[in-house]
Amino acid sequence: xxxxxxxxxxxxxxxxxxxxxxxxxxxxxxxxxxxxxxxxxxxxxxxxxxxxxxxxxxxxxxxxxxxxxxxxxxxxxxxxxxxxxxxxxxxxxxxxxxxxxxxxxxxxxxxxxxxxxxxxxxxxxxxxxxxxxxxxxxxxxxxxxxxxxxxxxxxxxxxxxxxxxxxxxxxxxxxxxxxxxxxxxxxxxxxxxxxxxxxxxxxxxxxxxxxxxxxxxxxxxxxxxxxxxxxxxxxxxxxxxxxxxxxxxxxxxxxxxxxxxxxxxxxxxxxxxxxxxxxxxxxxxxxxxxxxxxxxxxxxxxxxxxxxxxxxxxxxxxxxxxxxxxxxxxxxxxx
Amino acid sequence: xxxxxxxxxxxxxxxxxxxxxxxxxxxxxxxxxxxxxxxxxxxxxxxxxxxxxxxxxxxxxxxxxxxxxxxxxxxxxxxxxxxxxxxxxxxxxxxxxxxxxxxxxxxxxxxxxxxxxxxxxxxxxxxxxxxxxxxxxxxxxxxxxxxxxxxxxxxxxxxxxxxxxxxxxxxxxxxxxxxxxxxxxxxxxxxxxxxxxxxxxxxxxxxxxxxxxxxxxxxxxxxxxxxxxxxxxxxxxxxxxxxxxxxxxxxxxxxxxxxxxxxxxxxxxxxxxxxxxxxxxxxxxxxxxxxxxxxxxxxxxxxxxxxxxxxxxxxxxxxxxxxxxxxxxxxxxxxxxxxxxxxxxxxxxxxxxxxxxxxxxxxxxxxxxxxxxxxxxxxxxxxxxxxxxxxxxxxxxxxxxxxxxxxxxxxxxxxxxxxxxxxxxxxxxxxxx
Numbered sequence: 001x002x003x004x005x006x007x008x009x010x011x012x013x014x015x016x017x018x019x020x021x022x023x024x025x026x027x028x029x030x031x032x033x034x035x036x037x038x039x040x041x042x043x044x045x046x047x048x049x050x051x052x053x054x055x056x057x058x059x060x061x062x063x064x065x066x067x068x069x070x071x072x073x074x075x076x077x078x079x080x081x082x083x084x085x086x087x088x089x090x091x092x093x094x095x096x097x098x099x100x101x102x103x104x105x106x107x108x109x110x111x112x113x114x115x116x117x118x119x120x121x122x123x124x125x126x127x128x129x130x131x132x133x134x135x136x137x138x139x140x141x142x143x144x145x146x147x148x149x150x151x152x153x154x155x156x157x158x159x160x161x162x163x164x165x166x167x168x169x170x171x172x173x174x175x176x177x178x179x180x181x182x183x184x185x186x187x188x189x190x191x192x193x194x195x196x197x198x199x200x201x202x203x204x205x206x207x208x209x210x211x212x213x214x215x216x217x218x219x220x221x222x223x224x225x226x227x228x229x230x231x232x233x234x235x236x237x238x239x240x241x242x243x244x245x246x247x248x249x250x251x252x253x254x255x256x257x258x259x260x261x262x263x264x265x266x267x268x269x270x271x272x273x274x275x276x277x278x279x280x281x282x283x284x285x286x287x288x289x290x291x292x293x294x295x296x297x298x299x300x301x302x303x304x305x306x307x308x309x310x311x312x313x314x315x316x317x318x319x320x321x322x323x324x325x326x327x328x329x330x331x332x333x334x335x
Numbered sequence: 336x337x338x339x340x341x342x343x344x345x346x347x348x349x350x351x352x353x354x355x356x357x358x359x360x361x362x363x364x365x366x367x368x369x370x371x372x373x374x375x376x377x378x379x380x381x382x383x384x385x386x387x388x389x390x391x392x393x394x395x396x397x398x399x400x401x402x403x404x405x406x407x408x409x410x411x412x413x414x415x416x417x418x419x420x421x422x423x424x425x426x427x428x429x430x431x432x433x434x435x436x437x438x439x440x441x442x443x444x445x446x447x448x449x450x451x452x453x454x455x456x457x458x459x460x461x462x463x464x465x466x467x468x469x470x471x472x473x474x475x476x477x478x479x480x481x482x483x484x485x486x487x488x489x490x491x492x493x494x495x496x497x498x499x500x501x502x503x504x505x506x507x508x509x510x511x512x513x514x515x516x517x518x519x520x521x522x523x524x525x526x527x528x529x530x531x532x533x534x535x536x537x538x539x540x541x542x543x544x545x546x547x548x549x550x551x552x553x554x555x556x557x558x559x560x561x562x563x564x565x566x567x568x569x570x571x572x573x574x575x576x577x578x579x580x581x582x583x584x585x586x587x588x589x590x591x592x593x594x595x596x597x598x599x600x601x602x603x604x605x606x607x608x609x610x611x612x613x614x615x616x617x618x619x620x621x622x623x624x625x626x627x628x629x630x631x632x633x634x635x636x637x638x639x640x641x642x643x644x645x646x647x648x649x650x651x652x653x654x655x656x657x658x659x660x661x662x663x664x665x666x667x668x669x670x671x672x673x674x675x676x677x678x679x680x681x682x683x684x685x686x687x688x689x690x691x692x693x694x695x696x697x698x699x700x701x702x703x704x705x706x707x708x709x710x711x712x713x714x715x716x717x718x719x720x721x722x723x724x725x726x727x728x729x730x731x732x733x734x735x736x737x738x739x740x741x742x743x744x745x746x747x748x749x750x751x752x753x754x755x756x757x758x759x760x761x762x763x764x765x766x767x768x
Contacts, residue, residue: 038438038441046435148542167467242460243460249456289427289432
C-alpha cells in the first residue's frame with residue numbers, strides 16, 4: 001500500500017515541474033491523433049524506448065552512482081528470450097517478456113555479486129567486459145541464431161495483440177507508453193523507498209553508509225536487478241517491434257554507451273533526467289540523420305553536429321540538462 | 336456571339352491540352368533508396384548511390400550513346416514519360432534506423448518502392464517493413480542467401496548471392512589443382528589444402544562463413560580456421576595471428592571497407608605468406624582498398640562487375656565511361672549492381688505501366704530483362720521461385736578478379752574466373768608480404 005502511495009507521490013517537485021510533466025503527458029497521449037509523419041512516430045517510439053532504458057540505468061548509475069556500461073547484455077537477454085520463445089515455441093509476447101525479465105534479473109544476480117566487489121573505473125570496465133563476453137557467446141550459439149540472429153515470423157493477421165505484430169505504429173506507441181508510465185511510477189516509488197534512500201547514502205559515501213548498517217553490496221545488487229528488469233522489458237519489446245534481432249544490434253557496446261549517455265546527459269540521479277536526455281538525443285540523432293545524412297556532399301555532417309552538441313552540454317554542465325535547471329533554481333533561491 | 340463562344344471553347348481546349356501536357360511532363364515516380372552513406376561502409380555507400388543516380392539519369396533522358404532500351408526514352412514511357420525521382424537516405428548500417436527510414440519513405444514520402452540496402456542485416460529489417468505495408472522492394476546488392484528464403488511476396492533480389500559466389504571460389508581452387516586457370520600450371524593439391532577464413536560477424540559475414548564451411552566440406556578442403564570478427568574492431572592482429580598459425584594455402588575473407596584495409600595491413604605487418612588471398616567483394620572491391628597499390632597485387636575478389644568487363648561488353652563500356660566522367664572512378668561490383676538494381680526498377684515500372692503496388696508485384700514476377708541490356712555480364716534478370724527461394728534472379732553470375740599492375744602503373748582487376756572469360760594470366764602464388 002505504501003509502495004503505491006510512494007509511486008504517486010510527486011510532492012517534492014515544484015508545481016512548475018508537475019505542470020510541464022502533465023502537459024508532456026497530454027501531448028504523448030494525444031500524439032497519434034495529432035498530424036504527424038511516420039518518421040516522427042518512429043522517433044517517438046525510440047524516445048520512449050530510450051527513456052525506459054535510461055530510467056533503468058538511472059537506478060544503478062544515477063541513484064547508486066555506479067557507472068554501468070554493460071546494459072546492452074540485458075537488452076539482448078530480453079530480446080532473445082522473446083524471439084527464441086516466439087520462433088521456436090510460438091509463445092506470445094506477454095508470456096515471453098516476463099520470462100525474459102526473470103532470466104535477465106537472474107543473470108544480473110549471478111554477475112552482480114562479483115561485479116560489485118569492484119569500484120569506480122574497475123566496475124565500469126567489468127560491466128563492459130561482461131556485456132561483450134555475453135555478446136560473443138551469443139554470436140557463436142547456434143540455438144539463438146548465432147551472429148545471423150533471429151527473425152520473427154510475420155504472422156500476417158494484423159493487428160495481433162498477443163504477439164505484438166501491428167501494421168500501424170500507433171499500437172506499438174500506446175503499448176510502450178503504458179510501459180513508460182508504469183516504469184515512471186515505479187521509479188518514483190523507488191526514489192521514496194528504503195532502497196532508494198540507501199542507494200543515495202551509498203552514492204554520497206559508501207563507508208558512512210556502511211557504518212549506518214546498510215548492506216552496501218546487497219543494495220547495489222538489488223538496484224542492478226531493478227535496472228536490468230527495465231532494459232530486459234524494452235529488449236523484449238524491441239524484438240517484436242523490429243522483427244529481427246542480432247547480437248551486433250541488441251548487445252553492442254554502442255547501445256550500452258548510448259543508454260548511459262542519454263541518462264547522464266539528461267541528468268543522472270534525477271527522475272526526469274533520463275527522459276530529458278532521451279527527448280534531446282533521440283530526435284536529434286534521427287532528424288539530423290534524416291535531413292543531412294542523405295544529402296550529397298553533407299554525409300557525416302549530422303554526426304559532427306550531434307557530437308558537438310553532446311560535447312557542449314557535457315562541457316557546460318557535467319550534471320546534465322537537469323543539473324542546469326537545478327543550477328538556475330539554486331541561483332534564484334540564492335543558494 | 337457564336338464566334339465568341341467558339342473562341343472561348345478553343346481557349347478552354349488549349350488550356351486543357353497545355354495543362355494535360357504539363358501534367359504528363361511533371362509526372363514522377365519516387366523510388367526510396369537506402370544506403371550506408373556514413374560509418375564503416377560509407378565508401379561503398381558513395382558508389383552505390385552514384386550507380387543508382389546514373390541509372391536514373393539515363394532513364395530520365397534520351398541518350399543516344401547508350402545501347403539500352405531505357406536510354407531511348409525520356410522517363411517511363413508506359414507511364415506518360417514519368418521521371419524517376421530518387422529519395423536517398425542514409426541508414427548508417429543500422430538495421431533499426433533502416434526500418435524507421437523505410438517507414439518514412441513509404442508513408443511520408445509515398446515512394447512507389449524501395450531500392451537498397453547493401454548491408455544484409457539492414458535489408459532484412461527494411462524488407463520486413465515493406466512486407467508489412469505491401470510495398471515492393473528490389474534489392475541489388477545484399478548477398479546473404481537467407482534473404483530470399485523467407486517466402487516474402489514483396490521482395491526481389493537481382494544480385495547472385497553468397498552461396499553462388501562461394502561455390503565459384505571453390506571451383507577456382509579445384510581449377511588451380513587441375514591446371515584450368517589461365518597462365519598457371521596445375522598446383523599440387525596439398526599446397527592449397529589448408530584454408531583459413533575470417534568473416535565479419537553480422538548477417539552477411541556469418542552467412543559467408545557458413546557457406547565457406549559447407550563448401551570446404553563438400554570439396555574436401557581442410558578449414559583450419561573459420562573465425563568471426565567485429566568489422567568495427569580497431570585491431571585485428573590476434574585474428575590474423577590465429578589465421579597464420581596453421582600455415583594455410585589460402586586465406587579467405589568477408590570484410591567491409593575499413594576492416595578489409597586493416598586486415599591487409601595487419602597481414603603485411605605480420606609478414607603472412609599465403610599462396611592465395613580471396614575476398615568476398617564488399618571491402619575488397621572499393622576504391623579505398625585499391626589505393627593500397629602494390630600491397631594488394633595478387634589478391635582475389637569476387638565481384639559481379641570488373642572494369643575489364645567493359646572491354647568485352649559494349650554497353651558496359653558505354654556506361655562505365657559515363658560513370659567515370661562523373662565520379663572519377665570505374666564502375667565496381669557495388670556501383671554496377673546498384674545501377675542494375677535501379678535499371679530493374681525502371682524496366683519493371685515500364686512493364687507495370689503504373690506505380691500501383693499490385694501492378695509492380697505482377698510485373699516483377701513476370702519480367703525478363705535480356706542480358707544485353709545490362710552492364711553486368713549476366714544472362715539477364717528473371718525472378719523465380721525455385722529451390723526454396725522466392726524472388727531471386729536466376730540469370731545472375733559471379734566473377735573472380737585479381738588485382739594486377741596495369742600498363743599505366745596503376746593497380747586494376749583482371750578476370751580469372753570463369754575460366755572462359757579470363758582477361759589475364761593469374762598470378763600464383765602471390766608474392767606475400
